[in-house]
Amino acid sequence: MQEKRRDIHNSETPALCRACEARHSGLCGALEHDELLRLSRHTTIRQAPAGTQLIGEEDFVETYANVLKGVVKLTKMMADGRQQIVGLQFAPDFVGRPFQAESRVSAEAASDVVLCVFPKNSLDAMMKEQPNMEHRLLKQSLNELDEAREWMLTLGRKTAEEKVASFLYMIARHIDPTHDVDAQNAAAFDLPLTRADIADFLGLTIETVSRQLTKLRKADAIVIEANRRVSIPDVMRLRELSGN
Amino acid sequence: MQEKRRDIHNSETPALCRACEARHSGLCGALEHDELLRLSRHTTIRQAPAGTQLIGEEDFVETYANVLKGVVKLTKMMADGRQQIVGLQFAPDFVGRPFQAESRVSAEAASDVVLCVFPKNSLDAMMKEQPNMEHRLLKQSLNELDEAREWMLTLGRKTAEEKVASFLYMIARHIDPTHDVDAQNAAAFDLPLTRADIADFLGLTIETVSRQLTKLRKADAIVIEANRRVSIPDVMRLRELSGN
DNA sequence: CGCCTTATTGAACCCCATCAATATCTGTGG
């Protein structure tokens, strides 16, 4: 149990966690100082460049992680190589699948990422004695389910143009913290995904994504600089183009 | 509090719950006799014919429900009428969205259904004092999320034929309890959905669904009688046609 | 600059949607 120093430190937040976004809004927000300390003993910070495979489909997963920086994409692949992105995890999202040893998706760093990694066992144990943690996880899971269902509508029923607009609109909401419905009606961000990733997210080809982006650009709905930088002068207009 | 009779009955399962599938494998499996009794005081059984609108998108929802019989479809609709089914709930699934007053999907009886309906308040209160209940709900939510992601792959990347085969394969797994991977390799069931519903589920048109069904029929992958009755002589073959 | 990766643009094709007609099912009443 090696908790020798616990009495001394149990009212202090571990240094690792102090600057962490997940400490407050993420899963770890459910934990008290001493629990946080206990978990942080088994925790490692992992940096990974874009493209790194974090866990493979059908891998046996021994760890969970919180996204601290960057974007993690969850993908599913068919035998012949067709691929679909089924989830994007932004900071401070939790990545992992409790109650199941085998993963049914693969996780990959879409951009350069920083993760807070901890062993499955530690968190599973902590979840059992901390209902509050399951509560947080349930909330995130229900939100992810809402998002997944929103994307099912996009994948099944929207046109290519609406799909691309929907994607940009979603990124704008996720990345640009300054944007609010009633706030300034503009947004700007760097795309965290390549065209290939966007295509895999929207169930389209690279070429169609590219064509729709130029179409939106020519309609003055967006401005693109250097391939990655996107400005949206009128977010509400983009929202309309997205079919919402 | 009106718990006068509780002392007498607290070790007995309410009559309502005794024959209920959800009592064991569903949410209510988390409850002890007396808690079950407490909840059952506010519970009503509701029967509804196919097509009944149970809750509308953007309704304020005051109740939750367990599906006892039949299939409930969760749908999302765009302003111009395009529609997508984003979830199918079979017995003993739970229907509802905790932690959020407003629904983001509408729920409709896909077949004739029987529901066990209880007020949001009652269950919310019970969930707070019963971590085990949140645990069950978390498990269901994570399963639904897995299924939703599976369908995102289907919607985004599969051909019409693969989509229809995937749908039939999924129904076979859900409805026919006799089927197991190594068990007898055949299945038979009544489709709980109309062609229009299947189309809305797969992001296709009615006509395409119909064409793919006849294509599968002519390839001897399925047998259809009277429009609704489907037999699958070789489930593994169907699985291959589904792209898995 | 030069090389490789990533993105855009063009042309032809194809799968699925659309429009339209026919067939089948289901339930009701004669």
Added chain:
DNA sequence: CCACAGATATTGATGGGGTTCAATAAGGCG
């Protein structure tokens, strides 16, 4: 039991949105 009507499903013909194949352009980094 059959006839009828409305709903549901199948089948056919045509067209379009997105894919595919191919070439060019732009970005990133040594």
